[in-house]
Amino acid sequence: MEKLLTLWHGSGIYNLTLGQAVMILVGMLLLYLAIGKKFEPLLLVPIGFGGILANIPEAGLALSALDQAIEVAKPAVLQQLADVLGVSFDAGANAEAWREALKAVIQEGATADMLRTARDVAVGVGYGDGMLYSFYTVAIASGIAPLIIFMGVGAMTDFGPLLANPRTLFLGAAAQFGIFATLLGAVGMTSMGWMDFSLNQAAAIGIIGGADGPTSIYVSSILAPELLGAIAVASYSYMALVPLIQPPIMKALTGQKEREIVMTQLRPVSKREKIVFPLALLILVVLFLPDAAPLLGMFCFGNLMRECGVVERLSDTAQNALINIVTIILGLSVGSKLMADRFLAFETLGILALGMVAFAIGTACGILMAKLMNAVSRMPINPLIGSAGVSAVPMAARVSNKVGLEANPHNFLLMHAMGPNVAGVIGSAVAAGVMIKYLG
Amino acid sequence: MQDMQLLEEGLSLMVLGMGFVFVFLTLLVIVTTLMSRFIGRFFPEPAAPAPVRGAATSRPAQDNDSLAAITAAVHRYRRRHRR
Numbered sequence: 001m002e003k004l005l006t007l008w009h010g011s012g013i014y015n016l017t018l019g020q021a022v023m024i025l026v027g028m029l030l031l032y033l034a035i036g037k038k039f040e041p042l043l044l045v046p047i048g049f050g051g052i053l054a055n056i057p058e059a060g061l062a063l064s065a066l067d068q069a070i071e072v073a074k075p076a077v078l079q080q081l082a083d084v085l086g087v088s089f090d091a092g093a094n095a096e097a098w099r100e101a102l103k104a105v106i107q108e109g110a111t112a113d114m115l116r117t118a119r120d121v122a123v124g125v126g127y128g129d130g131m132l133y134s135f136y137t138v139a140i141a142s143g144i145a146p147l148i149i150f151m152g153v154g155a156m157t158d159f160g161p162l163l164a165n166p167r168t169l170f171l172g173a174a175a176q177f178g179i180f181a182t183l184l185g186a187v188g189m190t191s192m193g194w195m196d197f198s199l200n201q202a203a204a205i206g207i208i209g210g211a212d213g214p215t216s217i218y219v220s221s222i223l224a225p226e227l228l229g230a231i232a233v234a235s236y237s238y239m240a241l242v243p244l245i246q247p248p249i250m251k252a253l254t255g256q257k258e259r260e261i262v263m264t265q266l267r268p269v270s271k272r273e274k275i276v277f278p279l280a281l282l283i284l285v286v287l288f289l290p291d292a293a294p295l296l297g298m299f300c301f302g303n304l305m306r307e308c309g310v311v312e313r314l315s316d317t318a319q320n321a322l323i324n325i326v327t328i329i330l331g332l333s334v335g336s337k338l339m340a341d342r343f344l345a346f347e348t349l350g351i352l353a354l355g356m357v358a359f360a361i362g363t364a365c366g367i368l369m370a371k372l373m374n375a376v377s378r379m380p381i382n383p384l385i386g387s388a389g390v391s392a393v394p395m396a397a398r399v400s401n402k403v404g405l406e407a408n409p410h411n412f413l414l415m416h417a418m419g420p421n422v423a424g425v426i427g428s429a430v431a432a433g434v435m436i437k438y439l440g
Numbered sequence: 441m442q443d444m445q446l447l448e449e450g451l452s453l454m455v456l457g458m459g460f461v462f463v464f465l466t467l468l469v470i471v472t473t474l475m476s477r478f479i480g481r482f483f484p485e486p487a488a489p490a491p492v493r494g495a496a497t498s499r500p501a502q503d504n505d506s507l508a509a510i511t512a513a514v515h516r517y518r519r520r521h522r523r
Binding site: 203273 | 453461465467480
């Protein structure tokens with residue numbers, strides 16, 4: 001009987017909390033969106049699955065050794081940890097109360113030294129870091145995974161359309177207004193007392209408006225790691241929703257005449273220009289914004305490998321095998337942040353809402369900028385390509401193309417929209433650099 | 441009081457950030473344009489006209505070849521799918 005009871009106490013059903021159950025359902029929902037609805041499946045499948053793994057009761061896959069010890073260790077070990085952390089238990093309370101007390105101390109009161117000793121105690125009695133926790137430490141906390149993905153994106157990007165018409169860079173800049181407007185929105189919500197975001201958290205939320213997954217993960221891992229799960233999920237879901245969010249805004253802001261504008265053919269771009277461009281960009285980063293160097297440096301490196309033509313093998317690895325490997329690890333690590341106690345908060349709803357607003361404002365600003373440019377420049381510019389300024393490569397450019405074709409079936413805007421599209425990637429990386437510089 | 445300060449800081453970050461993004465990308469536009477002009481003038485693509493002529497002369501032969509290949513393929517496909 002005693003043994004049966006132990007087995008029952010160790011089972012998932014006995015230990016499953018309501019929060020964990022809800023989070024497992026959220027993980028399932030993400031998997032459904034990815035598999036059933038084809039929403040960014042490459043990321044949402046690993047993220048959703050990682051989210052389920054992270055919420056398996058008692059397994060502690062997403063916990064560090066210390067957290068795990070506190071979660072499941074015997075009272076004797078808890079007593080040992082309490083001594084190290086300088087907590088005194090009242091003897092009458094049960095083990096659950098002790099665990100709560102220890103968690104509270106770890107979150108606030110403990111110094112780095114105390115945490116290190118406590119960790120040693122936990123490792124000493126046989127607890128280890130969970131698998132997902134290790135993934136997270138290696139891939140995201142170090143900043144490596146988003147940067148490698150950015151390198152791969154660089155290796156996949158063709159700057160030809162941008163070089164043929166450099167002025168489209170302004171569209172990529174205008175669309176970044178979504179980032180800063182959202183930041184202001186998050187801060188405004190806080191000052192109204194609806195939410196409780198710090199400036200750092202507000203900045204990390206704003207970056208969702210950059211519509212660039214790796215950038216938002218990179219920024220939030222630096223500025224607000226506690227919100228990373230919600231931010232990554234919001235940013236990838238909205239990227240998948242670009243074809244639904246953008247067209248209504250695009251149609252509301254443009255007239256039929258404007259949508260029919262045919263743009264002049266892009267000039268051919270020589271190979272040498274394409275080789276020199278990433279270097280020129282890198283030099284500007286070196287001179288003006290070293291804080292964007294990790295992101296844009298890797299981006300330029302990837303692009304140079306693609307264009308220089310002498311390292312086909314490396315370029316091929318960066319845009320295929322390597323980016324795939326890193327995507328798996330990155331997805332699982334993001335999933336590890338989908339733990340009930342951090343994700344099931346009122347703030348998550350705020351983040352999801354603000355993310356949507358960020359996208360909408362970015363799209364609108366890009367289009368308005370394109371209208372302005374069309375008004376002042378001699379060369380005709382179809383305002384629809386402005387919406388592609390919110391990175392989301394190449395989805396946003398395809399949306400511009402599609403809406404343009406609806407207005408005029410012979411007007412292919414895809415190549416014209418690729419210019420602002422890749423400009424958006426540069427723009428959001430620059431915005432990220434400014435945020436990190438200002439707040440990091 | 442605290443809240444007003446937060447809002448102010450948000451605003452200043454917005455102005456600063458947006459301003460910087462524009463300045464940086466404007467610089468990039470200038471640098472890119474100059475770079476393209478410089479390369480176009482001093483280092484034009486050396487083999488630009490050559491492949492055009494080569495392609496023009498080799499086109500009829502190539503077309504015949506590929507026409508034959510395509511015809512054969514279509515034939516085979518149709519035969520296989522009729523059965």
